[in-house]
Amino acid sequence: MSKAITGFPAAGRSAPSIADVVAIALVIGALALLADGSRGVLGSLTALQQEPISLDPHALPGYAARTTLRMLCALLLSLAFTLTYATWAAKSERAARILLPLLDILQSVPILGFISVTVLFFLSLAPGRVLGAELAAVFAIFTSQAWNMAFSFYQSLRTVPRELNEAARGFGLSPWARFWRLEVPFAVPPMVWNMMMSMSGGWFFVVAAEAISVGRTSVALPGVGSYIAAAVAARDMHAIGWAIATMFAVILLYDQLLFRPMIAWADRFRFEQEGSARPPRSWVLDALTRSVLMNRLWRELRRWARSLTALAPRRPLAMAADVQQYSGRIDRIAASGVTLLAAAGAVEVVRFLAPEIRFADVLRVFGLGAITCLRVAVLIALASLVWVPVGVLIGIRPRLARVVQPLAQFLAAFPANLLFPVVVFSIVRWRLNPDIWLSPLMILGTQWYILFNVIAGASTIPAEMRLVSRNLGVRGWLWWARVAMPAVFPFYVTGALTASGGSWNASIVAELATWGNQRAEAVGLGSYIATATGSGDFHRVVLGIAVMSLFVIAINRTVWRPLYGLAERKYSM
């Protein structure tokens, strides 16, 4: 009897459930976005140039979709780059000797300066087509995302627990199987975290990447970035407001639809054997895993992937032994090859710059670099003074930290251009010194790296350590000096390093701010590069980028590297 009554909902279970509906909506939605976004990619560039960016808020959802798609493409590219480049570096010590420093330098090259150089190249790949400009934009976003992901993956590959590696070898897994079964899963959790960071970083460059203007060539790809650029040029305050709202919505959607599910999913790859106390949840992931239809689809995909894997060589390639034999000679050849290439590169730079640039110019650019350097240093110091204490106070309150973390992430994604109106207006209005008052724009997006790293650090202080200090009556300055600051130090160094690199980059946008036809300019390397880009003077752009890269690398080597070493030796828990 009761069977009949309870039978109704039971029968309903095999029919499509709400989970199915949600899952289908998500998948179809993603497809529609793809179709909408790729419309017009093959169209002609002149048509695009004749169709100006509309400041009508109704156009924003469409623009947001295009921008999102661009960022996703860049993210996928970054992923592909990471899986190959970092793997190569981790597997071959010989390659690592070149690949790692190269990655370090690529990371230090100011992306914003870079864009102008690469855009012409991409435009020439697909002359007269929008595709070229799209590629340039995606590439620009890619360069803001890829490096830290590659570093994280390399780090993970190097730290795969030895017994897991030995077990995999012991059971005769081929390198290919080992890569997908062991190494990639092991690297997933830090990767997801870094992808989120990369996405935040990417937003910052969207404006520069979409509204490309080099000398006389100017392209505005439909997207949120171009919308912001157009709004700034037209001094449209309402449009700025709409852009901010749109960005907020898009970042929120990203978080809910992409990163939350990824975090919840990545939790199963954490190496700790014990389950986490409060595993991360995501309603999207729940819907996808609970949906019967999705499960079926997923199974098919897996079978397909497996048959693909089966094609890969099962045995380690026999080549390895042969290579060993000639190892010494190959090393020498490789070393001399690299030296030759480097020399050729240096000669090329000098040959390119020599006709236009005099020694005095170089000196002047170094002087400008020193000014920007001073600015970065002061700003990082100020930001540290503010955000380290705040971060600690938030970090030791887990509930507060859970609220503030995503907020800081949003703020990190906030492009400085959106604050130009306020800053330029104030500078003109009160005749402020732009050398000082434009500076805050440089750290606007990057200071948050300090904040959320410190929060992360403070939340790892073990409860018992805090109990001890209370039990011993450690309070006030003594508590900061002996407990809080040492505990967050390694995290702070990571945050400050990222913030400083980012600030150099941002100086190119921040030292030269415009609002309609009003402009405010600060003396520095950033405005030098920005001005040179605006007038299409490539010699000066290259000189500026080279000098800025040198500054960043020099600071990394003399300041951050040693601090990292100290943090690892003394302050790691």
Added chain:
Amino acid sequence: MNTPSIATTAPLLEVAGVRKTFARGEAGQLLVLDDVNLTINPGEIVGLLGRSGSGKSTLLRIISGLSRPTGGTVRFAGEPVTGAARGIAMVFQSFALFPWLTVYENVILGLEAQHLPREEIQRRADAAIELIGLAGFEAAYPRELSGGMRQRVGVARALVVQPRILLMDEPFSALDVLTAETLRTDFLELWGEGRLAIGAAILVTHNIEEAVQMCDRICVFGSNPGRILTSVPVTLPRPRNRLDPQFREFVERIYVEMTARAAPAVALRPERFPGTGIGTVLPQVSTTVLAGLIEAVAGPPFLGRADLPEIARTLQLEIDELFPAAELLQLLRLAEVEGGDIRLSEAGLTFAGADVEERKALFGKHLVNYVALAAHIRRVLEERASHRAPKSRFLDELEDYMAPEAAQQTLRAIVTLGRYAEAFLYDDEAGAFTLG
């Protein structure tokens, strides 16, 4: 100088009617300590003996003023404790040393906090380091030290502030057997010679032998909610020898106390939630331990009935593992626990003699018959055409009866038991129960 007679008669610490509840979202409040009364007199080492999760550590934090009781009072040297109390120092199971401070810097932290003059700090720290056997290691960082040496730093750091009460939260349980024993005897030696200059000590432990060896009095703690079941004075002369028959007899007595008073708590539980019975908090026990325990009790020399301390020693099980396993067997009617003994039931003996398939069948039958939650899950799965039900459904139901953490633990436990019995399957990826 105060007269010793007055100093020894006035209690150093009085805990009266202490209750502690934690707010737990919608499920309301979780009672972790209920009506705890405890008096500590000068010169005593008092043991708080109980399983992990019984609220002993919470009580310790309340005594030290690091956590406020929901009800009741704590008086230290006659004064109510309202904040972190000076004169009460703590030693932690995980040592809780600061990795970026040297041994010396770790030790002086409490003295720096009191803003003492440098010379005074130096003098007292040197004395404590010398006393605890850390001389020569002053400049070392904790990571360079072995576990035993780290805990010595933990003890020195607590002693150097000259506390009147030393609180030790399972100070030896993170150490290997030999190191723990050395540290215990060193401590007792210094204590016996009166060189520690502390008024009294409270030792939290789940190791019965450790409690008998070290304490003047043992308070047996019960769980859910945490409360003191009984207080047993240890009258054995010092120094105590573990192999001494009197010592063994005492250990046995404590086992009897603990099983006699703790066991009914589980058996009675279903009646507290009439109708369903799914409100029983199930302990997390490995099925290997369950089967191993049955086999050991069935085999020689026990032949179906064993003394708990003896079986604990034979199987090298801490009471933290032994008691939950024994209680679960009792819940499954495979064994009975009484008077410090465990006795296999008819079914338990059958289980011991059966092969794998028979064991699973028998275990599954008892699981569904006697564990209400297992029966409930089976019923729901059978009623549904898809034979599938999400974990969240049962979790929500459990949270009507218990704290979220306890609900999670209970569900994990039932998954383990159900998988072993093949009564139902659980797909972790989808978070769903299914019928096999």
